[in-house]
Amino acid sequence: MAADLPMSPQLEQIHGEIRDNFRALANGFQRLDKIKDSNRQSKQLEELTVKMRECKRLIKEFDRELKDEEGRNPPEVNKQLNDEKQSMIKELNSYVALRKTYMSTLGNKKVELFDMGAGVSEPTADDNFQVASAMSNQELVNAGMKTMDETDQTIERTKKVVEQTIEVGTETAVQLKGQTDQMGRIVNELDTINFSIKKASQLVKEIGRQVATDKCxxxxxxxxxxxxxxxxxxxIVNPNNKNIRDIPGLAPPAPTRRLLYLREAEYFN
Incomplete structure (x- = not known):
């Protein structure tokens, strides 16, 4: 059926490479059954994983080319090509599931996730390896509702974190404001003390000058x-000292009254 599909040269080349990889995967898993050594089995699984990754890349490239040519192809051709793409996706998913089975057999419970994108499935930790294009409408709705619920929960957690951050920021701002006001009061008190010290210094200087004047x-x-x-x-020691008589206030009074008395006696006689 694939050989009868009307494909462009690019799509035909990609499709051929995908089929070659699928054949290599089928042969690889057949050889894996014959390998008994666990180390060789792990190595073989790693090589098959590389092939599956290459198939994933080619299917994504096939999908891009298909979308580019969709407008140039008739609807029935587009439908056939999309069906072939879905068939390749399912085949790849079967190899992914087979790989998981072998990994479980080897005792390794870790399953590598494939980002298939563009219509290719992404393997999960459960047994469901489905792609969006292969899911029913109800499954798509359920998956969408689940994703929305998870998103809502994440948003709620983010809101709580933001609210807590805002509360911490508000408390920090209040504390900083209180500390700022306290620093302002301390600065004002220091200014007052400095002014008081200057005033006291001036008073001490004035008192010093006044004391010096009083001493003089x-x-x-x-x-x-x-x-x-x-x-x-x-x-007292030397009352006849002439130098003392010459000092105003200390010299004895002049005999003015006696001279006046003698003159009056002479006048009347």
Whole structure:
């Protein structure tokens, strides 16, 4: 049937390469049954995995070419080519499932995932190896609903994380604001203390100047008192000292009254 399909040279070449790889896969799995050594079986499975990856790539390329030529082909030809593509996808999926069986037999439970894309299935951890194009409408709806539920759950978790982040950010902002206000009050108090220190320094300087002035006045008064005391002492010790008489306030009073009395007596006589 595939040989009777009307294909362009590009599609025919890709289709031929895919079929060659399928034959190589079939022969490889047949030889795998004859291999008894587990190490050789693992190596053979690795080679078959490379072939399956190549088939995946070629099927994706076949699908791209098919879409490019879809407008130039009649509807019935497009249908036949799409059916052939689905047939190749199912055949590849059968080899993937067969590979999983051999891997389980070897005791390796890990199944490599194939990103088939563009109509090629992606093997999962369960036994269902189906592609979207091979699934029924109900299965597609169920798969879509499941994906939407998972997406909603992820969104809810993300919202919770965002809310927690916002709460932490708000608390941090409040703490920073409180610390900023506290720093502002500390700066104001430091300014007040600095102003008080400057004012106190000025007062100390003024008091120092006033004390110095008072000391000078007291010293001058002390000198005056000492001078007066010295004059009084000298007067007492030597009352006839002419130098003392010449000092205003300390010299004895002049005999003005006696002279006036003598003049009056002479006048009347």
């Amino acid at each position: 006045i007291m010293l001058f008064l002390l000198l005056i008192v000492c001078g007066v005391i010295a004059i009084i002492v000298v007067k």
